[in-house]
Amino acid sequence: MTYFTPIEENKAKGKVKRVFDNIKKERKITTIPNFWKTIANDPDTLERTWNSLRDIMKKGSLDPLTKEMIYIAVSMTNSCEYCIRSHSAAAKKKGMTDKMLKELIAVVGMANETNRLVEAYQVEVDEFLK
Amino acid sequence: MTYFTPIEENKAKGKVKRVFDNIKKERKITTIPNFWKTIANDPDTLERTWNSLRDIMKKGSLDPLTKEMIYIAVSMTNSCEYCIRSHSAAAKKKGMTDKMLKELIAVVGMANETNRLVEAYQVEVDEFLK
Amino acid sequence: MTYFTPIEENKAKGKVKRVFDNIKKERKITTIPNFWKTIANDPDTLERTWNSLRDIMKKGSLDPLTKEMIYIAVSMTNSCEYCIRSHSAAAKKKGMTDKMLKELIAVVGMANETNRLVEAYQVEVDEFLK
Amino acid sequence: MTYFTPIEENKAKGKVKRVFDNIKKERKITTIPNFWKTIANDPDTLERTWNSLRDIMKKGSLDPLTKEMIYIAVSMTNSCEYCIRSHSAAAKKKGMTDKMLKELIAVVGMANETNRLVEAYQVEVDEFLK
Amino acid sequence: MTYFTPIEENKAKGKVKRVFDNIKKERKITTIPNFWKTIANDPDTLERTWNSLRDIMKKGSLDPLTKEMIYIAVSMTNSCEYCIRSHSAAAKKKGMTDKMLKELIAVVGMANETNRLVEAYQVEVDEFLK
Amino acid sequence: MTYFTPIEENKAKGKVKRVFDNIKKERKITTIPNFWKTIANDPDTLERTWNSLRDIMKKGSLDPLTKEMIYIAVSMTNSCEYCIRSHSAAAKKKGMTDKMLKELIAVVGMANETNRLVEAYQVEVDEFLK
Numbered sequence: 141m142t143y144f145t146p147i148e149e150n151k152a153k154g155k156v157k158r159v160f161d162n163i164k165k166e167r168k169i170t171t172i173p174n175f176w177k178t179i180a181n182d183p184d185t186l187e188r189t190w191n192s193l194r195d196i197m198k199k200g201s202l203d204p205l206t207k208e209m210i211y212i213a214v215s216m217t218n219s220c221e222y223c224i225r226s227h228s229a230a231a232k233k234k235g236m237t238d239k240m241l242k243e244l245i246a247v248v249g250m251a252n253e254t255n256r257l258v259e260a261y262q263v264e265v266d267e268f269l270k
Numbered sequence: 271m272t273y274f275t276p277i278e279e280n281k282a283k284g285k286v287k288r289v290f291d292n293i294k295k296e297r298k299i300t301t302i303p304n305f306w307k308t309i310a311n312d313p314d315t316l317e318r319t320w321n322s323l324r325d326i327m328k329k330g331s332l333d334p335l336t337k338e339m340i341y342i343a344v345s346m347t348n349s350c351e352y353c354i355r356s357h358s359a360a361a362k363k364k365g366m367t368d369k370m371l372k373e374l375i376a377v378v379g380m381a382n383e384t385n386r387l388v389e390a391y392q393v394e395v396d397e398f399l400k
Numbered sequence: 401m402t403y404f405t406p407i408e409e410n411k412a413k414g415k416v417k418r419v420f421d422n423i424k425k426e427r428k429i430t431t432i433p434n435f436w437k438t439i440a441n442d443p444d445t446l447e448r449t450w451n452s453l454r455d456i457m458k459k460g461s462l463d464p465l466t467k468e469m470i471y472i473a474v475s476m477t478n479s480c481e482y483c484i485r486s487h488s489a490a491a492k493k494k495g496m497t498d499k500m501l502k503e504l505i506a507v508v509g510m511a512n513e514t515n516r517l518v519e520a521y522q523v524e525v526d527e528f529l530k
Numbered sequence: 531m532t533y534f535t536p537i538e539e540n541k542a543k544g545k546v547k548r549v550f551d552n553i554k555k556e557r558k559i560t561t562i563p564n565f566w567k568t569i570a571n572d573p574d575t576l577e578r579t580w581n582s583l584r585d586i587m588k589k590g591s592l593d594p595l596t597k598e599m600i601y602i603a604v605s606m607t608n609s610c611e612y613c614i615r616s617h618s619a620a621a622k623k624k625g626m627t628d629k630m631l632k633e634l635i636a637v638v639g640m641a642n643e644t645n646r647l648v649e650a651y652q653v654e655v656d657e658f659l660k
Numbered sequence: 661m662t663y664f665t666p667i668e669e670n671k672a673k674g675k676v677k678r679v680f681d682n683i684k685k686e687r688k689i690t691t692i693p694n695f696w697k698t699i700a701n702d703p704d705t706l707e708r709t710w711n712s713l714r715d716i717m718k719k720g721s722l723d724p725l726t727k728e729m730i731y732i733a734v735s736m737t738n739s740c741e742y743c744i745r746s747h748s749a750a751a752k753k754k755g756m757t758d759k760m761l762k763e764l765i766a767v768v769g770m771a772n773e774t775n776r777l778v779e780a781y782q783v784e785v786d787e788f789l790k
Numbered sequence: 791m792t793y794f795t796p797i798e799e800n801k802a803k804g805k806v807k808r809v810f811d812n813i814k815k816e817r818k819i820t821t822i823p824n825f826w827k828t829i830a831n832d833p834d835t836l837e838r839t840w841n842s843l844r845d846i847m848k849k850g851s852l853d854p855l856t857k858e859m860i861y862i863a864v865s866m867t868n869s870c871e872y873c874i875r876s877h878s879a880a881a882k883k884k885g886m887t888d889k890m891l892k893e894l895i896a897v898v899g900m901a902n903e904t905n906r907l908v909e910a911y912q913v914e915v916d917e918f919l920k
Contacts (some may be wrong), residue, residue: 141389143485143488144391144392146394155772159658164365165353171398172397173396174393174394174395174396175384175387175388175393177388178391178393179391179393179395180501181391181498181502182505183675184505185387185391185502185505185506185509185583186587188582189383189384189387189509191399192380192582192823193380193384193579194374195574196376196377196380197380197384198380200368200369201367201370202339202370202371202373202374202375202377205378206336206339207373209332209336209340210334210339210340210343210374210377210381211377211380211381212341212376213340213343213344213347214344214347214377214378214382214384214385215381216500216776216779216780217343217344217348217776217777218304218347218381218382218385218479219779219869219870220385220388220389220400220479220480220867221386221395221779221782222393222395223381223384223385224779224780224782225395225399225400225782226348226396226399228793229398229399230718236331238831239330239331240331240332240392242831242832242835243326243330243331243332243337244332244340244673245777245780245781245831245832245835246834246835247326247327247332247337247340247341247344248340248344248776249381249773249774249777249778249835249839250322250323250341250773251340251345251348251353251781252342252344252348252772252773252776253319253769253770253772253773254319254323254353254359254769254771255344255345255348255350255353255772256736256737256739256768256772257305257309257315257319257769258305258350258352259307259350259736259739259741259766260736260744260768260769261273261274261306261309261311261743261765262274262299262741262745263304263305263308263309263352264272264276264304264308264352264377265304265351265352265355266303266304266356268301268359269303269352269355269356269359273745273748300829302459311758312756312762312766314766315762315765315766315769316844317423318842319769322838322842325838327836332415332729346436346516346519349519349608349609349610349739350739351519351522354519354520354522355533357521360477360532364459365466367468368413368473368571372571372575374570375517375520375521375572375575376572376574376763378516379446379513379514379520379575379579380513381622382513382516383509383510383512383513384509384510385512386476386477386509386512387509389479389484389506390476390484390505390508390509391475392484392485395471402877403651403875404651405651406654407888408556411622415641416644417627423562423588425567429842431658433656433659434653434654434656435644435647435648435653438651438652438655439647439651440656441651441888442892442896443893443896444715445647445655445892445896445899448712448715449643449647449899452640452708452712453640453644455704455708456543456636456640457637457640460629460633461629461633462630462633462634462637463597465598467633467637469592469596469600470603470634470637470638471637471640471641472601472608473600473603473604473607474603474604474637474638474641474642474645475641475645477604477607477608478581478607478639478642478645479654479869480645480648480649480869481572482653482654482655482659483641483644483645483648485655485659485660486656486659489658489659490560492654494570497591499590499591500592500619503586503597504592504600505588505599507586507587507592507600507604508596508600508604510582510583510586510587510601510606510630510794511578511600511601511605511608511613511651512608513605514579514583514613515604515605515608515610515613517565517569517575517579517609517645518610518612518613519573519610520564521533521534521568521569521590522533522534522568523564523565523569524536524564524568524612524615525610525611525612525615526563527562528561528619529563529615529616529619530615536802552856576794592889606906606910607906608908609738609739609906609909611912614909614910614912615663615912618663619784628701632701632702632705635702635705635907635910635911636702636704636705636905637704638905638910639903639904639906639910640903641710642902642903642905642906643899643902643903644899645898645902646866646867646869646898646899646902647895647899648808649821649866649869649871649874650895651895652874652875663911664911664912666819666914676902680866681832687820688866691918692894693861693916693919694914694915694916695907695908695913698911698913699911699913701911703886705907708857709903709904709907713900713904715898716893716896716897717897717900718850720893721887721889721890721891721893722859722890722897723892726856726859727893727897729852729856729860730859730860730863730894730897730898730901731897731900731901733863733864734858734863734864734867734879734897734901734902734905735900735901735905737863737867737868738867738901738902738905740905740909741900741915742908742910742913742914742919743904743905743908743916745915745919745920746916746919748920749918753919755846757851758848759851760851760852762795763846763850763851763852763897764852766825766848766862767805767846767861768860768862768864768894769851770822770842770843770846770847771860771861771863771864771865771868771873772864772868773839773864774825774843774873775864775865775868775870775873777825777829777835777839778825778870778873779870780791780830781794781828781829782793782848783824783825783828784824784828784872784874785841785871785872785875786823786824788821789823789872789875789876789879790877
């Protein structure tokens with residue numbers, strides 16, 4: 141059984157081609173990563189995901205680098221290798237140093253530990269936090 | 271069955287008292303939150319967790335606020351209510367505005383969606399990411 | 401260290417052989433998949449899992465295809481590659497088209513996003529839902 | 531600390547009001563559920579989430595009821611009480627009987643068990659599934 | 661909407677009554693806990709779950725207390741409050757002291773941290789572990 | 791992009807060398823596993839993680855083998871292949887037989903199923919468990 145194969149750029153047509161072109165222009169890249177080529181099997185999902193991601197990740201009260209690091213933290217917690225690697229690469233382009241990534245990882249590790257300690261000890265929410 | 275009850279400050283002795291005093295001094299707070307009071311049932315876990323957390327969350331290449339936001343992102347992904355509330359309160363003290371929190375949440379939601387899309391489509395890691 | 405190796409069909413004896421024969425007959429297949437061959441290292445787990453799965457997945461108020469799609473949705477949320485691939489293959493045999501799978505994935509992605517939004521915003525259960 | 535409070539309908543303005551009106555019209559309901567009222571704290575997230583959800587959940591190759599049941603299966607796997615309750619209510623409106631829900635739950639339980647068996651035994655993907 | 665209400669013992673009939681009687685006899689208890697009363701809404705799930713649980717949790721190469729502690733560790737990782745509380749109560753009956761529970765929790769917390777460090781650093785499996 | 795490469799023992803200096811030496815001595819091993827070599831990219835994380843792990847996993851009210859089995863149960867629930875393999879190897883050194891591992895897996899599988907049944911049926915905590 142073949143599961144899903146990426147849609148190569150030279151096979152892209154219509155909505156898929158338009159989104160691919162937009163991704164390359166906005167991201168200033170020349171090759172479409174596998175994530176987009178694979179979800180392009182469903183052009184509606186491709187378009188909706190790209191539009192949402194582009195809007196959410198743009199500069200706001202948080203700068204794009206902080207947003208990328210939050211993305212990485214979620215991806216590490218969910219054990220998504222592709223997501224860790226692709227968003228780390230994106231974050232490095234935006235200025236994340238190796239030292240910053242290591243500190244991020246230390247926080248992610250610790251948060252996963254204390255999240256479980258809270259559950260394990262069934263800690264009650266403090267009055268001042270309600 | 272009583273599960274674990276928090277160790278109140280006036281009952282704290284020895285190692286537990288020393289850690290409680292250190293938390294209040296370092297955090298500049300006057301009351302110990304339930305998390306610390308509850309894990310104080312195991313003084314070794316209390317001491318080790320506090321020492322680790324204090325070291326990990328201090329200013330480094332990442333500033334303390336960014337670290338708090340990473341902590342919140344993990345806690346949201348793990349559905350830990352106590353952790354979301356306590357680290358949001360801590361982040362607000364360090365300057366997180368409501369607008370920043372909302373943007374953080376949007377990133378967390380999106381990352382959880384695309385993490386699953388990657389799994390669902392079984393996206394292969396690109397050569398340039400290996 | 402060798403972890404667990406699959407029990408090949410020509411090595412199957414007793415309880416394992418009986419379950420393998422039953423799987424091939426019920427599922428109308430000629431080769432036992434790795435899942436069953438590997439958990440056959442524990443014949444009791446093999447037998448119990450097969451009996452439960454066969455009973456749960458048979459036609460009831462829900463048809464077998466809908467049940468397979470629910471299985472896939474859980475497996476995607478848990479990031480289980482083997483489970484995604486094997487249950488997608490099973491669902492395709494039962495009539496799932498590629499278009500149906502893509503719609504299923506879109507729902508799974510969206511549900512994972514809104515599940516986290518609910519936690520992140522700490523949404524209260526509405527009175528009419530209690 | 532107040533975390534987020536729902537935006538009541540009589541306080542809704544601009545984008546939030548337009549989305550609320552659209553939800554009530556499309557869903558044929560007279561009251562906005564807490565999920566929408568709470569994420570309305572971020573009007574962009576409200577609008578994007580509603581648009582995505584409306585598009586994804588509409589009739590396609592899969593009927594709306596099947597999509598709701600997939601949503602429930604993900605929500606149970608992620609332990610999201612609000613999501614389980616609200617999508618079960620929505621599914622019941624679309625024809626899900628109690629018997630169907632019980633069968634759905636049995637599948638979700640079983641899938642969570644075998645997903646872990648696959649990991650625990652480190653089952654290799656069969657050649658015919660690649 | 662009423663979701664599921666527990667089946668009280670005086671309402672139990674047929675298969676449900678037989679399973680309830682068996683649980684009380686085997687577990688040497690006089691009252692059926694909510695878990696069994698609630699899943700009794702689906703008598704097949706009740707019977708299958710009880711039979712599986714009884715077989716899996718009985719003395720084997722591992723003693724029943726060790727099995728209960730493994731159950732607790734999984735339940736803490738999955739943040740299942742009911743499961744943590746009920747299996748801790750069961751483990752205490754079988755001899756688990758508070759000190760043992762605290763050590764168990766420390767291991768669970770640490771394992772959740774290092775599991776994420778492994779993902780975050782993308783640690784390769786050593787040759788000697790393959 | 792190169793992500794993180796393990797720090798080989800002949801490149802280890804200062805804090806990293808001291809921790810590596812301590813690991814080899816305490817664990818009575820001659821080669822440092824990839825986990826430690828990879829997190830050695832952050833010497834502080836290496837030192838803190840090793841100190842915590844060594845303290846937590848030592849004999850207490852629970853023996854080291856039981857602790858390893860709890861570690862494995864968490865790692866299976868989190869789908870961490872490296873962690874499953876390395877802690878299974880460690881547990882085998884401490885006396886875990888294949889039969890014990892299979893029983894452990896059966897408990898882990900069952901716990902993951904009933905954890906979800908509890909959520910799916912929204913089981914209320916019994917009075918006697920509060």
